[in-house]
Every structure is written in structure tokens, then in C-alpha cells.
Amino acid sequence: MYERVREIGTIAGIGTLPNRILSLFLVEGVLLGAVGAAAGVLAGAGIILVLNVWKVSVHFGGSLQLFVLSPRVDLFEVVLASVTVIAVSAVASVQPAVRASRMEPIDALRHV
Amino acid sequence: MRPVLAMPKAGDLTGARDVSVVRATDVTKTYATDGVEVQALRGISVDVAAGSFLAFIGPSGSGKTTLLNLLGCLDKPSSGSLEVAGTDVTRLDRRQAAAFRGARIGFVFQSFNLIPVLTAFENVEYPLVMVQERPARERRERVLELLEAVGMADQRDKRPEQLSGGQKQRVAIARALVTRPELVLADEPTANLDGETAHTTIALMKTMRDEAGTTFLFATHDTRIIGAAEIVYTVEDGRLTGRREGRS
Ligand SMILES: Nc1ncnc2c1ncn2[C@@H]1O[C@H](COP(=O)(O)OP(=O)(O)OP(=O)(O)O)[C@@H](O)[C@H]1O
Numbered sequence: 420m421y422e423r424v425r426e427i428g429t430i431a432g433i434g435t436l437p438n439r440i441l442s443l444f445l446v447e448g449v450l451l452g453a454v455g456a457a458a459g460v461l462a463g464a465g466i467i468l469v470l471n472v473w474k475v476s477v478h479f480g481g482s483l484q485l486f487v488l489s490p491r492v493d494l495f496e497v498v499l500a501s502v503t504v505i506a507v508s509a510v511a512s513v514q515p516a517v518r519a520s521r522m523e524p525i526d527a528l529r530h531v
Numbered sequence: 532m533r534p535v536l537a538m539p540k541a542g543d544l545t546g547a548r549d550v551s552v553v554r555a556t557d558v559t560k561t562y563a564t565d566g567v568e569v570q571a572l573r574g575i576s577v578d579v580a581a582g583s584f585l586a587f588i589g590p591s592g593s594g595k596t597t598l599l600n601l602l603g604c605l606d607k608p609s610s611g612s613l614e615v616a617g618t619d620v621t622r623l624d625r626r627q628a629a630a631f632r633g634a635r636i637g638f639v640f641q642s643f644n645l646i647p648v649l650t651a652f653e654n655v656e657y658p659l660v661m662v663q664e665r666p667a668r669e670r671r672e673r674v675l676e677l678l679e680a681v682g683m684a685d686q687r688d689k690r691p692e693q694l695s696g697g698q699k700q701r702v703a704i705a706r707a708l709v710t711r712p713e714l715v716l717a718d719e720p721t722a723n724l725d726g727e728t729a730h731t732t733i734a735l736m737k738t739m740r741d742e743a744g745t746t747f748l749f750a751t752h753d754t755r756i757i758g759a760a761e762i763v764y765t766v767e768d769g770r771l772t773g774r775r776e777g778r779s
């Protein structure tokens with residue numbers, strides 16, 4: 420975060436307008452969320468694929484019967500989860516973005 | 532070295548030679564930290580003509596950086612009046628001050644302050660993208676021209692952490708000049724440069740002054756800049772205690 424504060428001081432110092440700093444940070448939040456969601460979807464898809472190909476089987480409790488795992492999810496759930504992740508990170512980046520855009524460059528630059 | 536910039540001189544634009552870029556009267560700055568007051572500037576009055584190549588020298592802690600921060604509209608005086616480039620900068624709000632800095636001023640910070648996630652090229656390009664919004668082609672031309680001029684063109688894809696102190700300093704100088712500001716404020720811009728690089732860099736800035744009428748104000752201990760400066764002010768304990776005009 421130290422680096423970040425200096426960075427804000429620098430871009431504000433050389434003349435980036437407060438609104439622009441605000442949108443830079445919001446966009447960054449949304450992008451981070453999107454990258455996170457994409458990573459989540461890929462990892463999930465990978466696990467499902469592995470389970471389906473290897474036909475992993477498990478015993479449940481004391482039962483003697485073997486259950487072969489063949490997990491699947493529907494597209495709607497994936498989309499919903501992704502949208503949620505992106506929305507949450509967008510909302511979570513509002514407050515730091517506002518704070519960044521309101522920083523006095525001279526104070527931020529002095530941050531060592 | 533190729534001439535870097537071709538622009539009308541500030542003097543030609545207004546038809547007068549002695550236009551002031553800085554008019555400061557009784558400027559003071561008092562810092563208050565944890566109830567302790569430090570008087571960093573104790574009444575500075577100075578008039579700087581457009582196209583000056585001027586150095587503030589003086590012991591560590593005398594107030595040089597504080598003064599440059601006020602002139603660069605990064606901070607406000609505690610009292611006194613201050614006009615920079617014809618604007619009463621004591622009255623600007625945060626947004627107006629940012630717009631003013633972006634349009635008129637180039638900074639070389641004492642600690643470079645490059646943006647760590649950007650390459651050398653992108654650091655120099657930054658103000659042309661985010662502050663002045665120039666078209667891509669013009670940006671590329673200008674950035675390469677300046678990286679070339681400071682001898683950093685071949686390092687343009689490196690990030691700051693991959694550069695030496697002197698190399699970072701040259702990128703910082705290129706970033707300050709790329710917007711063709713009216714006024715350049717440079718805090719120890721040559722501290723990390725070897726003899727030859729310092730010489731080239733100072734010559735580059737002087738060329739820009741000659742061709743574009745850019746005003747350069749330095750805060751420095753470096754004899755190489757002091758030798759090149761045409762006016763040298765001594766700052767001691769928050770006051771201007773001496774002024775000498777050198778050769779040009
Ligand atoms: N943010 C601050 N809060 C409190 N005191 C400060 C602050 N910045 C500077 N000072 C004090 O103001 C005085 C002038 O500092 P300044 O940084 O302007 O000196 P300088 O001439 O640039 O020194 P140097 O040559 O070491 O860079 C010093 O006494 C310093 O301790």
C-alpha cells in the first residue's frame with residue numbers, strides 16, 4: 420500500500436485530475452474482479468473435467484457402495500457467480516478509489 | 532544532439548522579453564506536525580523571468596524543496612502572495628491545481644517517483660495519455676525523441692526496478708519534458724548522473740530553453756548545474772540570502 424500511496428501522489432502531482440484517478444481505481448477494481456472470476460471459472464472447469472475423466476469414486480460414510488463422481492454445473496450458475504464476484508470487487512473498490520482521488524498529492528508524495 | 536523541440540519562444544508569444552513566470556511576495560510556509568511548528572520558509576520574495584535557467588542552492592533543510600513545491604502548485608503558502616505563469620495559485624482548488632500542473636509544469640522529483648508497474652516508455656508516455664490526451668502517434672514520436680535525447684531509448688521496455696538510479700533519473704527527466712511545459716521544476720535532477728550524462732542532460736534542458744523558452748528552476752547542490760545556471764539564489768534557513776548572475 421505504501422507504493423500505492425506514492426503512486427497516487429505522483430500521478431496527481433503531474434496533473435491527473437481527481438475524477439480520472441477515481442475512474443482509474445474503479446476500472447482496476449472491476450478488472451481485478453473479472454480476472455478473479457475468470458480464474459475461478461477456469462479452475463472449476465478444470466476440476467470438473469479431471470473428475471469426469473478419471474472417474475474418481477468415493478465411499479460415503481460406512482456404505483459399501485461406490486459412488487462415481489460425475490459433477491456438472493449449469494451455465495447460469497457460472498455466470499451468476501462470476502457476475503457476483505465482479506460486482507463485489509467493483510463495490511469494494513469504491514471506497515479506496517474515492518480516497519485516492521481525494522488525496523493531497525503533497526501528502527501522498529511524502530509517504531515513504 | 533538533435534534539437535528536441537521547436538516551439539515559439541515564450542518571449543515571442545507575448546512580444547515582451549521580461550515576462551515573469553513566478554512572482555512571489557513574502558511567501559512563508561509553516562509546517563505543523565504533532566503540535567511542533569517548523570518555519571520552512573520565512574518570507575521569500577522573488578521574480579523569475581520567463582526563459583530563466585535558475586538554481587536554488589543552500590544547505591540541507593534550508594527550504595529548497597518546500598519552495599519548489601509551492602512554485603509547482605503542489606502545496607500552498609501559509610502567507611504571502613504567489614503568481615505562477617500569470618495565475619494566482621493560492622486560490623486554486625484541488626482540481627484546478629491539478630489541471631494547472633498538468634498543463635503548465637514539468638516536475639523532476641528528488642526521488643524520481645516513476646510508476647513501478649510501467650516501463651520506461653510508458654512512464655514517459657503517461658502524462659501524454661492521462662493528463663494531456665495526445666493522439667497515439669504523436670505520443671510515440673515525442674516519447675522516443677526524449678528517450679533518445681536522454682540516452683534511454685534502448686532501455687525503454689524496462690521497468691523502474693530494472694534500472695539504475697541514474698537511468699531512473701533520466702526517465703524522470705524525460706517525463707517532465709515530454710509535455711513541453713512552460714516551467715520545469717527539478718529537484719536535484721543530476722544527483723545520480725555521471726559526468727558525461729549530467730553534461731548531456733543539462734545541455735538538453737538548455738536547448739529546450741533556447742528553442743522553446745521553457746523556464747528551468749533547479750534545487751541542487753550539484754556544481755555542474757550551478758555552473759550552468761544563469762542565476763543562482765542561495766537559500767538559508769527559509770530565506771533568500773544571496774543572488775548572483777553567472778555566465779550564460
Ligand atoms: N512535511 C513536512 N513536515 C514538517 N516539516 C517539514 C516538512 N517538509 C519539510 N520540513 C522541514 O522544512 C525545512 C525545509 O525542508 P526542505 O525539504 O524544503 O529542505 P531542502 O532545502 O530541500 O533540503 P535538502 O537539500 O536536504 O533536500 C526542514 O527543516 C524540514 O525538516
Ligand SMILES: [Mg+2]
Pocket residue numbers: 595596597641718750
Ligand atoms: Mg530537498
